[in-house]
Amino acid sequence: MAVDAPPTSVPQRPLARLVGLFTPREWAKLGGLYGFIAFLHVLGWGLFVGVASRYPAFAGAGVLAYTFGLRHAFDADHISAIDDTTRFMLQKGKRPLGVGFFFSLGHSTIVLALSFGLAIAARAVQSRIPEWQDLGGTIGAIAVSESIASFACSRSRPAGSSFA
Secondary structure (H helix, E strand, O other), X not given: OOOOOOOOOOOOOHHHHHHHOOOHHHHHHHHHHHHHHHHHHHHHHHHXXXXXXXXXXXXXXXXXXXXXXXXXXXXXXXXXXXXXXHHHHHHXXXXXXXXXXXXXXXXXXXXXXXXXXXXXXXXXXXXXXXXXXXXXXXXXXXXXXXXXXXHHHHHHOOOOOOOO
């Protein structure tokens, strides 16, 4: 009497399993996302090399800013925002492709816009500095002299005495 053996599943190769995770349309979307990320990195590093070759003093600041940005990407609030959105989309039955990409794109757009705004504001203030230097010097001198005078007054009474 022959014993029927249960059918064994043929193990898939890792690459075949990976290809089967996404539909062709999703693969195209992921290719576009990663292609755009690669384009932004090539553009950014190209600009960095161009600026660093003309102004070598900024090279260290550029590398430092890039590495701080990489570290900042893994802050807990960013990870939790992306995780929450991914879980929400999964609960709604949607595929959360590109959640992290669009979060980082939005975040970096805001940072870039604020940087430009700060540069424009600094340029506007710098052109009006001579008008404000005298006033700032006067206010600064008054604030420092008031601080020193109040400190001196608080230390001028003998120890243990009280004002009644």
